[in-house]
Amino acid sequence: MSLKLTILGCHSATPRVNAHPTSQFLEIKNHNFLIDCGEGTQIQLRKFGIKFSKIKHIFISHLHGDHLFGLVGLISTFRLLNRETELHVYGPKGIKEIITLQLKLSNSWTHYPLLFHELTSTDSELIFEDATVEVHTIPLDHRIYTNGFLFREKLGDRRLNVQAIQQCEEIEICDYQNLKNGTILKNNTLTLDPVPSKSYAFCSDTSYFPEIVPIIKKVNCLYHEATFLKDKENLAYTTKHSTAQQAASIAKQAGVNQLIIGHYSGRYKSIEAFKDEAQEIFEQTFLASEGKTFEIK
């Protein structure tokens, strides 16, 4: 099964026609995660044909509007669509108060269970885990408390080495599952390593912050914000954002397979230069654009 990322919005600051703020939809194993939720995210979900009912977990990096202001609308729409299943929202402390105040004053409480998981730690922590996937925070360095998120498949069972098993008469079919999970025989003769697990790291918004490198080491895919080109490195520093080259440097240090950049400042007419500058440092750089999907097979 592949890991698939759909970019819903990838521009900084304020929504404009065809330039929506940050939001991404991640399909990993049997999970569908929404990451950040700028104003207009629900329109983008509809535009790209993503079923609302798929979303059960929403991760919000920080409380700046371009990552948050679409959340209350989406939660309200779920209610209008008669959602019954739980919705889990992970985000900085305060997010619950923001949402519940608006639901209270509009007399529009959800009929479905709405569960907030408020984050306060500045250390990386495990915030979601089940049999197939785990999610860790990636503490970032921005003007307000901000986390990125690391999504990682768990390692599956070992795979049968069919050729070896066929030459080993005492192994029967009923032993196969025990072989795969190693409960009857731990060896590298009859089984092969599991399919490598896939991972995705989302890092927005942040200054150039190499402290994250150990957390995102060797992920298959890294999204890292790149608000500015190198002409505005000073502005990146003062606003605690990154340049395309700083994003590429992080990707290189972490030895990731591919880098996606986005969160482009509206001051640039074209985004091609972001790719050009990043690729000087890290060749496998791709530009986020609305509706674009990235698959890791």
Next chain:
Amino acid sequence: MSLKLTILGCHSATPRVNAHPTSQFLEIKNHNFLIDCGEGTQIQLRKFGIKFSKIKHIFISHLHGDHLFGLVGLISTFRLLNRETELHVYGPKGIKEIITLQLKLSNSWTHYPLLFHELTSTDSELIFEDATVEVHTIPLDHRIYTNGFLFREKLGDRRLNVQAIQQCEEIEICDYQNLKNGTILKNNTLTLDPVPSKSYAFCSDTSYFPEIVPIIKKVNCLYHEATFLKDKENLAYTTKHSTAQQAASIAKQAGVNQLIIGHYSGRYKSIEAFKDEAQEIFEQTFLASEGKTFEIK
């Protein structure tokens, strides 16, 4: 000078591609008023080329999301655009808490004066007045506290009856202004009635509520919500919305010049039937649609 209304969004409930929730931009005398602000309003303003800096007064009818959720984003965008001029927001009690909580938690206070005028009265009241325009609330009947708004030009000076003045030798040019405002001579011989003042009434959301008729009597233009067709009159009753025919009935009772309807439920594939049903009762009915402008000259 004409009164000009631009429809930014005219659909109910949740924003969809090409179906935005309620927002309108009204130009009256030298004023530019934003009325309601559903999610995505700032994108619609950009789409239809309306300069953000023009907006100095925003009127919010009620705290349901499809009339409100775009406000905090617009206020934040004004900040990013380095706005310096005052912004006045009129809306139900609670609106200030909703906005300021989000500005506080995102550490994004506005640098421009942001002034809230919270409404609690269930009687019609004058909430804005200057030399040329006045705005009154229109208390409506909805599931939560809701006001419509009546925008009315003030009567200008009397007009000179040039033909009569030319035959009256004792009147000199320096007397003209005093003639027009009636300070030296009150008569109907040398002056004519002022240009009739224009008025616009915005009524959304509300059940069928004839109590508003005296307030909106003979306005030039009435916007009245029409969420349902007559097939769903029961649903209109229970959700405290109106049908197209109920909107038309209000327009007829109030003797307005023209009626605009909108706030269409998403259940209807086509909105033409709204017009057909309304026109059975009130011929001068027009359909709101995104980007459409209505001018009263």
